[in-house]
């Protein structure tokens with residue numbers, strides 16, 4: 001794993017470290033056996049005094065991280081609802097969309113291309129995880145197995161021409177070869193094309209203490225300011241912003257090429273409101289991130305206290321990548337949490353990285369009728385509580401670790 005010596009966006013060499021989460025395993029590398037050894041790598045964050053990007057200090061090998069990805073978008077109902085809304089937002093903005101095609105970078109199982117396919121719009125997904133591309137193709141969503149970037153785009157454009165729309169959801173923050181990826185997005189569409197980037201918003205990470213969203217895959221933590229610092233280098237300009245419920249709070253940036261004054265006039269006033277708000281809330285400032293680091297350690301102590309004092313049995317729910325950071329940072333093992341329930345069949349009968357907690361199907365886990373369910377995938381709290389209460393008849397209590405302070409709530413609250 002390589003330590004960076006300059007900012008991932010602007011190249012500033014004076015980046016300053018503010019949080020060390022210790023050595024951690026790769027979040028998505030679940031184990032087949034609890035006796036397997038899993039290597040651990042440094043997980044720490046820096047802030048850039050130039051563009052104010054918050055970023056990981058180390059970069060893992062993308063081949064190791066993404067070739068057998070276990071996160072399948074379509075397993076979450078929230079993702080399906082968001083995909084339907086996303087489709088509406090896109091067609092509203094691109095009236096002649098039928099004349100071309102829609103390209104998605106890191107398309108996963110094609111959940112977000114599906115609504116386009118259903119309306120007869122030509123699509124292409126590009127994703128590096130072979131097992132998941134196969135799933136998408138089987139479901140009738142045209143997809144290719146490749147790392148998205150200049151090279152992949154050149155090949156696609158040669159075959160199919162420029163896309164009307166190119167979008168990348170929750171992937172730009174994960175890309176080690178960031179500049180190649182962004183250049184690829186720019187050259188995938190024509191001059192009138194629409195580029196859409198969805199990324200977890202650093203403002204929410206800061207305000208709601210989403211330190212669990214920090215893991216090796218997630219290299220950059222963007223604000224509008226740092227996103228613009230990146231896009232402007234390639235003549236791209238943010239013209240509108242909407243919000244997304246994914247990851248507990250993300251921004252969707254609508255981007256046009258040639259960020260000249262003409263485009264500035266087309267900018268939705270909401271973009272300037274975001275810039276102003278970032279300034280007034282000190283989002284891009286060094287002191288704010290130092291404070292975040294302090295609160296992260298306080299959260300760890302509070303969470304361990306809750307688990308210590310919980311009377312009766314506790315099980316976990318949702319072996320997400322995010323849960324890995326929290327479990328490893330807090331050193332929560334099978335002593336406090338003997339099992340984790342997860343609906344994703346790809347995770348069934350595996351073990352969490354670093355903490356070696358077994359993962360089983362929720363129906364099996366809930367047979368023991370535990371006193372507490374610790375919702376690790378807390379950004380899907382409502383959905384999970386509904387499922388456990390209504391479908392599985394669970395009446396016990398829940399431990400909700402985030403946002404902010406951990407808390408215990410009763411069923412039906």
Ligand SMILES: [Zn+2]
Nearest residue numbers: 007010048051
């Ligand atoms: Zn920078």
